[in-house]
Amino acid sequence: MIESRMLIGGELVAAKSGEWIDSLNPATEEKIGRFPSAAKEDVDAAYVAAEAAQVKWAALSSGDRAHMLRNVAAGLRQRADEVLRVEVMDTGNTISKMKADVEHAAHAIEYFAGLATEIKGETVPASSDNLHITIREPYGVVGRIVPFNHPIKFAAHALAAPLMAGNSVIVKPPEQSSLSAGILAEICKQELPPGVVNIVTGYGRSAGDAIVRHSGIKRIAFTGSVPTGLAIQRSAAEIGVKCITLELGGKNPLIAYPDQDPEKIAEVAVQAMNFSWQGQSCGSASRLMLHESIYDAVMEKLLKRVASIKMGDPLDAGSQMGPLNSKAHYDRVCSMVQAGLDDGAKLLIGGKRPEGDAFKKGYWLQPTVFGNVTSEMRIAREEIFGPILSVFKWSDEAEAFRIANSTEYGLTASIWTNDIKTAMRAARTIKSGYIWINNNSAHYYGMPFGGFKNSGLGREEGSDELLSYTENKSIHIKL
Numbered sequence: 001m002i003e004s005r006m007l008i009g010g011e012l013v014a015a016k017s018g019e020w021i022d023s024l025n026p027a028t029e030e031k032i033g034r035f036p037s038a039a040k041e042d043v044d045a046a047y048v049a050a051e052a053a054q055v056k057w058a059a060l061s062s063g064d065r066a067h068m069l070r071n072v073a074a075g076l077r078q079r080a081d082e083v084l085r086v087e088v089m090d091t092g093n094t095i096s097k098m099k100a101d102v103e104h105a106a107h108a109i110e111y112f113a114g115l116a117t118e119i120k121g122e123t124v125p126a127s128s129d130n131l132h133i134t135i136r137e138p139y140g141v142v143g144r145i146v147p148f149n150h151p152i153k154f155a156a157h158a159l160a161a162p163l164m165a166g167n168s169v170i171v172k173p174p175e176q177s178s179l180s181a182g183i184l185a186e187i188c189k190q191e192l193p194p195g196v197v198n199i200v201t202g203y204g205r206s207a208g209d210a211i212v213r214h215s216g217i218k219r220i221a222f223t224g225s226v227p228t229g230l231a232i233q234r235s236a237a238e239i240g241v242k243c244i245t246l247e248l249g250g251k252n253p254l255i256a257y258p259d260q261d262p263e264k265i266a267e268v269a270v271q272a273m274n275f276s277w278q279g280q281s282c283g284s285a286s287r288l289m290l291h292e293s294i295y296d297a298v299m300e301k302l303l304k305r306v307a308s309i310k311m312g313d314p315l316d317a318g319s320q321m322g323p324l325n326s327k328a329h330y331d332r333v334c335s336m337v338q339a340g341l342d343d344g345a346k347l348l349i350g351g352k353r354p355e356g357d358a359f360k361k362g363y364w365l366q367p368t369v370f371g372n373v374t375s376e377m378r379i380a381r382e383e384i385f386g387p388i389l390s391v392f393k394w395s396d397e398a399e400a401f402r403i404a405n406s407t408e409y410g411l412t413a414s415i416w417t418n419d420i421k422t423a424m425r426a427a428r429t430i431k432s433g434y435i436w437i438n439n440n441s442a443h444y445y446g447m448p449f450g451g452f453k454n455s456g457l458g459r460e461e462g463s464d465e466l467l468s469y470t471e472n473k474s475i476h477i478k479l
Contacts, residue, residue, distance in 0.1 A: 001031070001032065001033050001034075002023070002032060002033030002034075002086065002179050002182070003033060003034055003035075003182075004033060004034070004035035004036070004178060004179050004181060004182025004183075004185075004201065005035075005036065005182055005185060006035075006036050006038060006042065006185065006198075006199055006200050006201055007185035007186075007188055007189055007197060007198055007199040008042065008045050008046045008049055008198050008199075008200065009045070009046075009048075009049030009194055009195050009198070010049070010189060010193070010194025010195055011189075011194075012182075012185060012186065012189060013036070014036045015036035015037050015038045015039065015042055015202070016039070016041050016042055016045070017037070017039055017041075019036070019037040019039075020034040020035065020036060020037055021034060021035055021036075021037045021175060021178070021201070021202070021203070022034050023035060023090055023177065023178070023179050024326075025089050025090070025092075025362075026091070026092035026322070026323045026324060026325055026326060026362055026363045027089075027092055027313060027314055027322060027323050027362045027363075027364075028361055028362055029327075029361045029362055029363075032089050032090065032179070033090075033179050035178045035179060035181070035182065035201045036201050036202065037201070037202045037203065037206070037207075038200045038201055038202035038206065038207040038210075039202065039206045039207065039210065040206070040210040042200055042202070042207065042210075043170065043200055043207060043210035043211055043214060044210070044214070046170045046198035046200050047141055047170065047214055047216055047217065049194070049195035049198055050141040050168035050169065050170055050195055050196070050198050051140065051141055051168070051216060052195055053168050053193055053194060053195030053196045054138070054140055054141060054166075054167060054168035054195075054196070056193065057163075057166060057167075057168055057193060057196050058137075058138050058166035058167075062116035062117060062119065062164070063116055065113075065116070065163060065164060065166070066113035066114070066116040066164065067113075068191055068192055069109050069110075069112070069113040069159075069160065069163060069164060070109070070110055070113050071191040072109055072156075072159070072187055072188060072191045072192065073105075073106035073107075073109040073110050073113075073156075074106075075187035075190065075191055076102055076105055076106045076109075076152075076156060076184070076187060077102065077103070077106050079183055079187070080102040080103070082183060083102050083152055083180050083183055084098055084099060084101075084102060085315070086179050086180045086183065087101065087151060087152055087177075087180050088314045088315055088322075089179075089314075089315070090151070090177040090178075090179045090180065091148065091149070091151065091176075091177045091325055092278065092314055092322040092323040092324065092325055092362075092363070093149075093150075093277060093278075093280075093314060093322055094276060094314045094316075094319045094320065094321065094322050095314060095315050095316070095317060095319075096276075096317050096318075096319070096320075097276045097277065098314075101150055101152055101153040102152060102153075104150075104153050105152050105153045105155075105156035105157060106156070107445070108153075108156060108157040108160050108445070108461075109156055109157075109159070109160045111160070111445045111446075112160035112161050112163075112164045112465075112466060113160070113164060115164060115463060115466050116164065118463055118466065119136050119164075119165060119166075119466065119467070119470060120136070121133055121134040121135040121136055121472075122134045126476075129479060130476060130477060130478055130479050131476075131477040131479055132474070132475070132476050132477070133474075133475050133477070134472050134473060134474050134475070135472075135473050135475065136165075136467065136470035136471070136472055136473070137166070137470060137471050137473055138162075138165050138166035138167040138469065138470055138471075139167055139218050139219040139243070139469060139470070139471060140167060140168070140216070140218070140219075141167065141168050141169075141170065141216055141217050142162040142167045142168070142169050142170070142217070142219045142220070142221070142469060143169075143170050143171075143172070143211040143212070143214070143217045143219070143220045143221075144158035144159075144162070144169060144170070144171050144172070144220070144221045144222075145171075145172045145204070145208050145211065145212075145220070145221070145222045145223070145224070145232075146158050146171065146172070146173055146174060146223055147174055147223045147224050148174035148175075148176040148177045148280075148325050148326075149277060149280040149281060149282075149325070151173055151174055151177050151178065151180050151181065152180040152181075152183075152184060154223060155171055155173050155180075155181055155184055155199070156184060157460075158171050158221070159171065159188075159197055161460075161465045161466045161468070161469050162219075162469045163192075163196065163197070164466060164469075165466055165467075165469035165470050166470075167219070167469055168195060168196050168197070168198075169196070169197050169198065170198045170199075170200060170211055170217070171197070171198070171199050171200070172199075172200050172201070172202065172204075172207050172208050172211055173199065173201055175201070175202065175203045175204060176325050176326045176329075177325065178201040181199050181201060184199065185199045204228065209235060212232050212235045212236050212239075213235055213236070213238070213239050214239075215239055215240055217242075218240070218241075218242050218243060219242070219243045219244075219469060220232065220236065220242060220243070220244045220245075221244070221245045221246075221247075221458070222244070222245075222246050222247070223246075223247040223248075223282075224247075224248065224249075225248060225249060225383070226248045226249065226383075226408070226454050229246040229248045229456070232244065232246070233246075243468075244457065245450075245456070245457050245458030245460075245468060246456040246457045246458065247282065247411075247449075247450060247451065247455070247456045247458075247460065248282075248409075248451065248454060248455050248456045249282040249383045249385065249409065249411060249455060250282055250283065250284075250383060250409040250410070250411025250412055250432070250451060250455050251286060251287060251380075251381065251382070251383050251407040251408075251409040252283060252284060252285045252286060252287065252409070252411055252412040252413055252414070252432070253285065253287045253288075253289050253403070253404040253413050253414070253430070253432075254268070254269060254272050254285035254287070254288050254289065254413075254414040254415075254416070254440065255289045255400055255404060255413070255414070255415050255416065255426060255430075256269075256288075256289065256290050256291060256294060256298065256416045257291055257415075257416060257417035257418075257419070257422060258291040258293040258294055259417055259418045259419065260294060260416050260417065260418075262294050262297035262298040262300075262301055263301055264416075265290070265294065265298045265302075265416060266298050266301035266302040266304075266305055267305065268414075268416070268440055269285070269288050269298070269302055269389070270302065270305045270306060270309075271440060271441060272284065272285035272414055272440035272441055273285055273286060273288075273367075273387070273389045274441065275306070275309055275320075275321050275367045275387050276320055276321060278321060278322060278323065278324050278325075278365075278386060278387050279367075279384065279385065279386045279387035279388060279389075280324070280325060280329075280385050280386065281385075282383075282385075282411060283411060283412045283434070283441060284385075285412070285414050285440060285441075286383075286384065286388065286389060286390060287373075287380065287390050287392065287403075287404075288302075288389055288390070288391045288392065289391075289392045289394055289400055289403060289404065290391065290392070290393055290394070291393075291394060291395070291400075292393050292394065292395045295393045299348075299371070299391065302369070302391075303348060303349050303369065306349050306350070306367050306369055306389075307349060309321050309367050311354050311359070311364065311366070312358065313358070321367060321387070323362045323363040323364045323365075324363040324364075324365060324386060325363070326363065327363055329363070329385070329386070330363035330365065332386075333365060333384055333385070333386030333387075333388065334365065336378065336379055336382070336384045336386065336388060337351045337352075337365075337368060337388065339377075339378040339379060340370045340373075340377065340378070340379040340388070340390075343376075343377040343378060343379065344372070344377070345370040345371065345372055345373050345377055345379060345390070346370060346371040346372040347368070347369075347370055348369045348370065348371045348391075349366075349367070349368065349369045350365070350366035350367050350368030350369060350387070351365075351366065351368045352365070352366055353365065353366070354366050365386065365387060366387070367387045367389075368387055368388045368389065369388075369389045369391060370388065370389070370390050370391065371391050373390040373391060373392055374392075375392075375402075375403050375406040375407075377390075380392075380406075380407075381406075381407050381408075383409065397426075401426070401429045401430065404430050404432075405429075405430060405431045408453055408454040409451065409453060409454055409455045410431045410432045410433060410451050410452030410453040410454075410455045411432060411433060411434065411450075411451035411452075411455035411456070412432055412433070412434045412435065412436070412451075413426075413427075413430045413432040413434075413435045413436070414435075414436045414437075414439070414440040415427060415430075415435065415436070415437050415438070416437075416438055417437075417438075418438075423437045423438075431452050431453060432451065432452055432455075433448075433449070433450045433451040433452050433455065433456075433459075434447075434449050434450070434451070443461060444461075445461050445462065446461070446462050446463075447461065447462055448460070448461065448462040448464045448465070449461040449462075
């Protein structure tokens with residue numbers, strides 16, 4: 001049993017109310033630990049500590065801040081095996097895929113530490129006889145609310161840019177899987193001045209809402225669903241003028257042109273759907289759009305690949321797909337299977353709990369593929385965040401673009417063609433913020449990640465993210 005603690009003011013603490021949230025292994029529904037259930041009073045205490053620490057933190061040289069951030073990254077690597085086991089049991093993600101998450105978390109911290117000298121202002125020739133400059137200053141206390149699919153990866157990333165810019169931070173990990181946040185709290189307690197990082201666990205309706213509504217927290221970033229993102233905007237607007245960035249998921253198309261090899265497209269379609277994460281990834285290519293000339297050949301090979309996916313104990317290195325993260329999420333994803341059937345889509349494979357004693361408990365759902373999907377169906381429009389792939393057939397490029405742009409989302413897209421003119425035409429026409437050509441799923445630090453339309457506001461994973469945690473001040477010097 002793991003009992004995780006929050007980090008507030010440099011101390012590892014329980015909630016003031018004494019309340020806890022149980023953490024269940026989604027593969028077995030067994031209790032594996034608990035973490036504090038914070039409320040407004042805990043967030044208020046975290047803010048007081050963060051505000052007190054921020055001035056001294058910002059006064060350090062950027063090099064000193066970078067050095068301490070690199071120590072946090074090193075601390076994560078030192079405890080990588082411990083974090084990995086906790087994350088697998090807490091999320092249901094398979095151990096073979098989850099191994100990379102700690103390294104990704106450490107890399108994100110080191111990347112932003114490496115931008116220490118890039119928090120630059122400008123000189124502007126606004127007049128001929130004076131000096132006009134801009135400088136960048138931190139907001140102060142920043143709030144970041146992170147999702148459940150990659151807890152340690154997103155929580156660590158959430159710290160990096162705000163801290164490098166001179167802010168102190170309050171992070172709220174996901175209420176479904178917060179156990180690894182306790183390990184991150186221990187590392188930050190050891191490597192950073194008290195109060196610079198505060199980690200507050202709890203439900204979104206209590207701890208999360210308290211962060212959003214705190215009058216002293218002007219800068220907030222959230223990753224999650226569109227409804228929650230809209231609620232954050234509404235709640236924040238009731239308190240004051242705030243800078244909010246949102247990464248709200250996607251309904252991402254993978255468009256395969258007739259010049260593609262069916263075997264290759266079948267392979268990349270399975271990879272891009274992120275079945276290895278149970279489809280629980282904002283960048284999953286959940287809409288596969290095949291040209292009619294390759295449709296039948298791709299589908300034959302695709303269904304064989306999906307049928308061969310091995311489901312099992314996430315701690316088993318041979319397991320290729322685990323359970324969904326929580327019962328509430330499982331119930332919603334199952335309801336979307338039914339919605340696909342109700343709308344007239346053809347269930348080609350999956351859509352039910354796998355057979356066998358190992359799957360009688362837990363939140364298991366087979367990898368699922370629907371055919372005969374049209375853009376009006378719910379499974380074609382809503383982000384399911386589960387292992388459900390919708391397949392479309394197209395004949396005219398304009399039709400493909402219409403389908404690709406027909407949802408409220410615009411996060412990623414994957415385009416597969418050997419013709420560079422065709423590829424660039426598609427990339428410019430599709431309304432998504434992050435586009436792969438003959439590639440999928442890979443993230444490249446330095447390239448801004450974020451979405452168009454209801455997929456969000458703002459960009460991460462590059463210098464844009466770092467500068468977004470500063471305010472620009474203009475200074476005019478009379479000479």
